[in-house]
Amino acid sequence: MSHTLSLYRMQQTDSQIGKVHSRLEEIKKLLENDDVLRAASMLAEAAGIRVDEMEASMQQAEATVQRQRIKIEQAEASLYGGTVRNPKELQDLENDVAALKRHMSLLEDRLLEAMQASENAQANRGMTFQSLTNAQEQAAQLDTALHQEQMELLKDLQRLEAEKKAISGSVPENILVAYDNLRQQRRGLAVTRILDQNCEACGATLTPAQQQIARSASQTLNCPSCGRIVYGN
Numbered sequence: 001m002s003h004t005l006s007l008y009r010m011q012q013t014d015s016q017i018g019k020v021h022s023r024l025e026e027i028k029k030l031l032e033n034d035d036v037l038r039a040a041s042m043l044a045e046a047a048g049i050r051v052d053e054m055e056a057s058m059q060q061a062e063a064t065v066q067r068q069r070i071k072i073e074q075a076e077a078s079l080y081g082g083t084v085r086n087p088k089e090l091q092d093l094e095n096d097v098a099a100l101k102r103h104m105s106l107l108e109d110r111l112l113e114a115m116q117a118s119e120n121a122q123a124n125r126g127m128t129f130q131s132l133t134n135a136q137e138q139a140a141q142l143d144t145a146l147h148q149e150q151m152e153l154l155k156d157l158q159r160l161e162a163e164k165k166a167i168s169g170s171v172p173e174n175i176l177v178a179y180d181n182l183r184q185q186r187r188g189l190a191v192t193r194i195l196d197q198n199c200e201a202c203g204a205t206l207t208p209a210q211q212q213i214a215r216s217a218s219q220t221l222n223c224p225s226c227g228r229i230v231y232g233n
């Protein structure tokens with residue numbers, strides 16, 4: 001195998017190794033990302049607080065209705081108890097009872113509203129808890145799938161590194177160094193092919209003599225324009 005063919009294959013392997021590394025990096029970020037879970041958990045917590053608040057308002061409204069009921073009972077007891085006989089005082093008491101009852105109707109409406117709000121808050125809490133449970137289940141499933149993929153990628157990586165080692169064993173050290181330098185300078189593409197008389201990477205035209213060097217097993221051609229090693233396939 002010519003050195004340039006070896007380098008060309010090594011570049012393919014390196015490119016696969018690069019892809020595996022970027023996917024592993026993505027998986028690491030995905031595994032660390034708990035935004036969805038945190039958001040669902042915050043919603044559930046807020047819904048729980050809302051339920052407590054609505055229950056407290058409902059109890060307050062109940063207590064207010066209860067106090068008003070006692071006031072009405074006391075006013076009615078005075079009105080019908082027989083102790084008050086003065087007609088003017090009796091008239092005043094009757095007016096008081098009527099006013100207390102009118103206000104009572106308002107307080108009862110408020111209590112009904114508070115009960116409704118409390119029920120709504122409970123229903124909403126139920127939904128947010130369900131969403132949280134779903135999010136937890138989905139996160140667990142995703143975690144399992146990602147860990148599985150991670151393990152497979154690590155195996156791929158081992159295989160690819162072994163392949164790379166096998167290839168690099170057949171290439172002289174100075175050519176490997178040149179390859180590594182070119183890869184760094186040329187964004188991972190150190191080896192190029194001839195495509196219709198041109199360098200596939202930069203498009204520069206290669207003379208027939210240059211193409212012949214690229215195809216020879218003993219010599220190495222660097223593209224006169226981009227400097228990449230030309231693999232004469």
Ligand SMILES: [Zn+2]
Binds near residue numbers: 203
């Ligand atoms: Zn070129």
